[in-house]
Amino acid sequence: MKIYFAQFFSEAGISFPFTHHFNHRLSKEITALVIPSPLFTKKYGDDWGLMFRIDAKSRIAGTEIKGPWVSRKDKDVEYFIALPFSVLRRDADVLQSAVGLVLDGVSSVLASLGISTRRLEARRSRLIKRICSDPAMFTPEDTRQEWTT
Numbered sequence: 001m002k003i004y005f006a007q008f009f010s011e012a013g014i015s016f017p018f019t020h021h022f023n024h025r026l027s028k029e030i031t032a033l034v035i036p037s038p039l040f041t042k043k044y045g046d047d048w049g050l051m052f053r054i055d056a057k058s059r060i061a062g063t064e065i066k067g068p069w070v071s072r073k074d075k076d077v078e079y080f081i082a083l084p085f086s087v088l089r090r091d092a093d094v095l096q097s098a099v100g101l102v103l104d105g106v107s108s109v110l111a112s113l114g115i116s117t118r119r120l121e122a123r124r125s126r127l128i129k130r131i132c133s134d135p136a137m138f139t140p141e142d143t144r145q146e147w148t149t
Contacts, residue, residue: 001036002049003027003106004076014056014085016098017139025137029127030106030120039114044070044077050113051078052106056085063101065108081105096132103128 005023009015036046057064060082067079083101091097103124107117131137 001031001034001040001046003031003034004049004051006051006053008053008055008080010055011058011085014058016054016056016083016085016095018054019137019139021134022131022137025131025134026102029123033119033123034110034115034117037114037116045075047075049076050109051076052102052109053078053080054102055080055082056088057082058085060084061087063105065105067109079105079109081109093132095138096128099128099131100124 003026005026007015007018007023040048062084064082065079066082067077069078070076071078081102083098088094088098088101103120107120110117110120
């Protein structure tokens with residue numbers, strides 16, 4: 001099972017500076033850490049993927065997860081993970097907190113599909129630190145000061 005990430009920011013001016021490198025890195029890292037569950041395989045098949053679309057919303061207090069949307073044509077199951085933009089921008093480390101909430105949302109979905117999150121949870125802190133220390137993961141024009149003011 002392959003896991004994919006993309007971004008879909010539904011509110012004008014509300015987004016996080018994640019690049020396509022960020023999407024690719026998360027896909028690669030999380031795909032390597034999970035094994036499809038019998039529940040997922042029975043329901044969808046062993047050649048199906050999971051797509052997580054990251055969104056940001058200004059008027060939510062916590063992370064929202066919506067889905068699944070099933071595409072039999074593309075053989076994927078999609079979920080939207082909406083991050084609480086207004087809450088996160090007040091955080092001391094906006095990007096680290098945002099990546100953490102993305103991983104929390106992914107873990108929640110995986111668990112609901114009977115997929116073990118044990119390996120992901122064991123590497124969560126290290127993964128967040130490695131992503132946040134790599135400048136290719138975020139657009140260069142965005143700085144922490146812009147997110148916390």
